[in-house]
Amino acid sequence: MTAGRRLLSFEFVGVCAVAFLALCNVTVFYDLFGHLASLGIPAELRGLLVGVASGTAMVLYALASPFVTAKRAPAAMLAGMAVLAASGWGYLAVESFPALLALRIANGAGGFLLGAGASALLVAVIPPERSGQAFGLYSVAILVAFGLVPAVMDALAPSLPGRAHGYAAATLVLLPAALLVLAIRRRLGRAGIGGAPERRLVWPEIRDNLRTPSVGVLLALNTLYFANWSALFYLFEGFARQEGIGNVGAFFSVLTAIMIVFRLLAGRLFDRADKVRLVGASFAVVALAHLALGQAPAGAIPLLGAFFGLGLGAGYPAINGLMFDRTPPRLRALNANIMLFAVQGGSFLGPSVGGALVAGFGYRGWFLASSLMAASAALLSRALVRRGTVAAGAPAP
Numbered sequence: 001m002t003a004g005r006r007l008l009s010f011e012f013v014g015v016c017a018v019a020f021l022a023l024c025n026v027t028v029f030y031d032l033f034g035h036l037a038s039l040g041i042p043a044e045l046r047g048l049l050v051g052v053a054s055g056t057a058m059v060l061y062a063l064a065s066p067f068v069t070a071k072r073a074p075a076a077m078l079a080g081m082a083v084l085a086a087s088g089w090g091y092l093a094v095e096s097f098p099a100l101l102a103l104r105i106a107n108g109a110g111g112f113l114l115g116a117g118a119s120a121l122l123v124a125v126i127p128p129e130r131s132g133q134a135f136g137l138y139s140v141a142i143l144v145a146f147g148l149v150p151a152v153m154d155a156l157a158p159s160l161p162g163r164a165h166g167y168a169a170a171t172l173v174l175l176p177a178a179l180l181v182l183a184i185r186r187r188l189g190r191a192g193i194g195g196a197p198e199r200r201l202v203w204p205e206i207r208d209n210l211r212t213p214s215v216g217v218l219l220a221l222n223t224l225y226f227a228n229w230s231a232l233f234y235l236f237e238g239f240a241r242q243e244g245i246g247n248v249g250a251f252f253s254v255l256t257a258i259m260i261v262f263r264l265l266a267g268r269l270f271d272r273a274d275k276v277r278l279v280g281a282s283f284a285v286v287a288l289a290h291l292a293l294g295q296a297p298a299g300a301i302p303l304l305g306a307f308f309g310l311g312l313g314a315g316y317p318a319i320n321g322l323m324f325d326r327t328p329p330r331l332r333a334l335n336a337n338i339m340l341f342a343v344q345g346g347s348f349l350g351p352s353v354g355g356a357l358v359a360g361f362g363y364r365g366w367f368l369a370s371s372l373m374a375a376s377a378a379l380l381s382r383a384l385v386r387r388g389t390v391a392a393g394a395p396a397p
Contacts, residue, residue, distance in 0.1 A: 021177040023145035028170040056108025061341035070124040073117035074185035080113030088171035120333035132270025132321030136263035226346025231354035258309025285311030287374035
């Protein structure tokens with residue numbers, strides 16, 4: 001079902017560009033806590049409003065992923081963009097908790113439609129022999145959005161009447177994204193992708209897929225990966241402030257830059273190397289970096305950012321490449337979206353559990369627990385060595 005054998009096809013680059021533009025519309029909410037505070041929303045309700053979008057997306061990934069196929073993906077993406085655009089402009093008008101709650105639920109639903117559709121299209125246009133490199137490049141588009149949008153919005157803030165106007169303005173990037181989706185749909189239709197009748201997935205297929213050992217292991221690894229990353233992202237600043245470390249920005253800048261550069265330069269390494277060993281090595285590096293974090297002097301913090309960047313930079317493409325490789329073509333869209341369910345789950349568990357660990361055992365207790373979690377993930381990855389654990393009993397490629 002791939003559109004040719006080239007990786008850098010119009011379709012693949014277009015899906016990456018759509019993902020970047022979509023994430024620009026999502027990452028604009030990096031200062032949502034401040035906006036909610038300015039509206040007088042009680043502190044105990046702000047976290048709920050921030051998190052309910054991810055919670056909504058989690059539920060939809062769990063329940064609706066089988067229905068988002070390559071054929072339906074463009075329509076789902078366009079619908080998601082419409083919902084995100086409407087909700088983005090809605091922030092200009094709503095201020096009460098119930099209205100904001102409805103808006104955040106809409107954000108989650110729109111994000112699911114757009115994200116699930118992008119994943120279904122992505123796995124339809126990836127050449128099978130270049131899955132690891134493809135996921136590495138796709139993730140770069142996402143990382144650039146996370147690094148770029150807060151800086152741009154901070155620069156534009158003085159010229160905007162308020163944060164809500166920034167949320168509304170960010171929806172404008174969805175227009176070129178929609179044009180790209182329409183162009184991709186037209187090209188795939190001419191290539192015969194999405195035009196042929198699709199046989200709907202039935203529950204026995206979905207059940208057997210979820211029972212496949214390799215699928216369960218990879219979902220667990222993806223959850224642990226994002227739990228580690230999200231906890232680091234949200235909790236490190238508090239540790240730095242407690243210890244009087246002033247180069248928090250340098251830590252994350254180095255970490256993100258290494259992740260991006262590594263994924264760009266590694267290229268075919270993600271497919272030529274043994275992906276199982278690559279996953280194990282990436283989690284081992286993250287485990288060691290967490291152990292060192294609580295002992296390192298302030299001047300070494302950016303260097304540790306580089307180690308985290310190497311470990312985290314290798315993990316995502318290898319894990320997702322393995323899921324692609326070990327899934328029959330008919331189930332790839334489903335498993336790609338189930339992996340996004342794991343992303344949401346890890347992003348929720350990381351800060352929640354990490355925050356509880358910090359409250360109970362301090363930051364060094366969190367570092368130790370995170371190191372043990374990463375080491376456990378490295379050991380768990382060894383379960384993937386057995387080539388018989390392939391989704392739905394299909395032979396390993």
